[in-house]
Amino acid sequence: MKVWKRTGIVALAVIVTGAARMPVEHRLTAEMRAAGLMPATLDISTRERIGQTSAAVALGGLRTLVATFLNLRAFGFFTEQRWSNVDETYRLIVDLAPRTRYYWETASWHQAYNAAAYYQNQSALPALRRREAWRSSIVRGLEILDQGISNMPDAWPLHVQRGFLLRDPNKIRAFGDPEASFLAAAESYARAAEIEGAPEYARRFQFYTLARVSGREAEALALGRELHAESTAHHAPTLLSVLFALEMWENPEADAKALAIDLFGTEERAVEQLGLYWQRVRERFPTHGVARALEALYDARGTPASERIINQPPPRIYDPEEAFAPGPPQHD
Amino acid sequence: MNEPQAARATHIGRTLVIASNTFTQLVRMKVFYFLAVFGVIAIASNFFDMPQHTGPEAIGANVLRSIKSWSLGAMTLFSVVLAVVATALLLPKDVEDRTLYTILAKPVPRLDYLAGKLLGVLALIFVSLLAMDILMTAVLHIRTQIVLDQQMTLAAAMGYTEEARESLRAETLAQGPNWSLQAAVLAVFLRAAVIAAVAMLVSTFSTSTLFTAVISFLIYFIGHFQADLRSAWLAGGADGEGWIARGVSLLVSLILPDFQLFNVVDAVIEGQLVSIAVMAKLIGVGLFYVIFYTLCSWLIFAEKEF
Incomplete structure (x- = not known):
């Protein structure tokens, strides 16, 4: 067979098989793209x-x-x-x-x-x-x-990172309205919690951030109660403190001291944890009934007025805005 | 043994003898020295664990990806270069050494000769990839255990629940050695096999080794666009392409192999899982290309005068 004839046969075979494999490869490409195996x-x-x-x-x-x-x-x-x-x-x-x-x-x-x-x-x-x-x-x-x-909508750490950023006290002023930031953070944590494999703390952080949004207290309280009832693993000091404040928001006439002891287990633990919570002013947590509970607990324990946290000035807290005041940067 | 079976056995036997000789011939060219370079790359990639943000999830997150990325990248480069250069060298070297005349003077069908040569190159690539895969898997396995230990210690210190730690462990293990990683190595081999078959086809009508190598590398790169060009043709000019552009798209789609199909390496490094069904289809496509280009090579080579 002549060389040109053989070359012609090869060229024809390449084109015919090319036409035959085109739909097959197109389908396989689509399948692999759908499975995330082929980059865009x-x-x-x-x-x-x-x-x-x-x-x-x-x-x-x-x-x-x-x-x-x-x-x-x-x-x-x-x-x-x-x-x-x-x-x-x-x-x-x-x-x-x-x-x-x-x-x-x-x-x-x-x-x-x-x-x-x-x-x-x-x-x-x-x-x-x-x-x-x-x-x-x-x-x-x-x-x-x-x-x-x-x-990557299913990557829970990205949602959690978004929540951390939006509720960070050092960053929150960059986003404008802090309440809108807390709400957006709560939504991020909620989305993270819905994803398989997400850690349980995502729901706790959803509770902490939602509790700081005006008008969403009832929703936050329901979530806090659910988490508290669900497992002792959720009984972190912050959760107990925020839950206490929201319970007092719902029922301001409640016995603050009794509720605090009921939630924290002991009088000593209640006064210690609520005292620390009281000082976290820059995190903008709700503080309904916290002062009243602390007063009652201090009274019961006979703590002198000078040693009561609620009588002391709030701790000196570094405010990021200070860095932008005229003059050299200030640090705490 | 009846007549056709005897003939078939002889065909296979001859092909295997030529493949074995080709493999030995290539090994004597000291191509395995590159394994030392690969060893350095696999070990060096361990040192690119840069300080990042806090949290157990971030520990070692980059280094496991770095080991896979560097290793699979090196495997791809080595296998493609070996496939093209070794295949491009084969026919000219046999002509130069006059081995070709000795072989073809005997009753050796030219298809057996070509298939044997290609099999020899593929055996070399396979052994090389196997050695690199073993090294990469070993390094990755050791490093994954180290990363897991660090992550679990920090997660426990940070009060992660058992469930959260299990989730983290599963996520880290997915970055370690697994089936998908082996599937990626197999895809690298398939891609090298296809480009080797293409290089052999080019070498049957080429007049120089350099020409074969250059054309084969060009086909390799253009082949990665084949899917895009095919999509452009099948879209029927919806994106406003002129008839010349559409014609070129069609021509490239018809003539060149789709190398992008075998590019699952990136997805595997990013943690995607490769299903057995997808892998079986890729093997099917790879085999088709290798057999088809070998037959085309034979058609051109069958009556070539030397």
Whole structure:
């Protein structure tokens, strides 16, 4: 057989089998994409930003390897406190490996915590600019978590991290209305708790945050009672203290001392835990009946007035806003 | 033994002898030295455990991924380079050494010769991947145990319940050595096998080793876009592509293999599980490509004059 004839047969065979395998491969690709086994197409802007060499490697089926290298580069930027570079690098990393929870968490942590703390203490900048940089870093950290959650809705740690960020007393002012933040945090914890494998503390934190939202006290109280009745593992001091305050909110005429002893088990434990709870003013927990219970407990124990926590000025608490006052940064 | 069975046994026997000789020939080229490099990579990847945010979930979360990412990345690179370069070298080297004339002067069908050569290369890739897989699995297993111990200690100190600790343990073990990781290594082998078969087809009409290697690498890279081009063709110009773009999409989709199908490595590193059904389909697709390109190579090589 002539060479051209053989080559023709091969070309024809390639085209015919190509046409035959096209629908099969298309179905298999769709199946693998649905199962999360095949990455989505890398968009052009990502290809341009990672550079020619890395793009070639990424297109050759090694996206996670490129993401690993970029993570090393981001760590270098972090040590040099080049926050915009850190953010830009993590944008690339999560484009390359959108289903790696670690990258979303780390990207958010760098912006919301490390960059925010840096700007808070950066005395070289005017106070107004520092405050804006601090605020926008925290908001960017939240935005990263939101993007991560939309990519990995079943990753409970992302929901929990979102809750932690939204209710953090050092960050909450960056989000505007604190009550709206607490409500958003409660919703994050609730979503985390619905996911299989989520730790039980997610529901406790949902309770703690919901209790701080005006108008949602009844809902929070129902959840607190449910958790308290469910298991002694939930009987953390904070849960007992918040539950006490909400019970007193519902029934202000109740015997505060009796309720406190009933919840905490002993008079000594009640006075100790409620005293500590009373001092957590910056966390904005409800304090209905706490002062009354403490007074009654102190009276019963014969504690001198000078030693009563409720008679002492609230502890000096560092307020992040102080850092933005004119002059050098202040620390506690 | 009846006549057809005897003939078949002879075919297989001849192919295996050529495969065995090819394997020995490639081993003598000292290709296994790269395993030392891989060993360094697998061990070095252990040291990229960077300080991160607090909590037991964060301990070692990066290092296990780093070991898999570096190891599977190195496996992919080594296997593809071995597949292309070793296959591209085979025919020219046999011509240069005049071994080809000695073999073809005997009653050895050219299909047996080509199949034997390809099998020899695939055996080399398989043994190499097996060695790398054993090393990666061992390193990953040891490191997973270390990470688990650290996580459980911190989780216990932080008052995690038994249920929460079990959940954390399951999540960490999913990042360790498991079936999906082995499936990813098998997918790496399948991809290398397909590109080796493609390189062999190119080498049957190519006039130089360099040409074969360059064209094969180009096919490898373009093959990763095949799924996108196929989608563009099947979309029927819905995204506004012109007829030239659609024609090119169709041509590439028809001619080139879809290498993206075998790219489950990224998903496995990200913790996805590969089902046996998907793996069986990938093996089927891989076998189809290897057999088809070998037959095409034979059609061109069958009456080639030397």
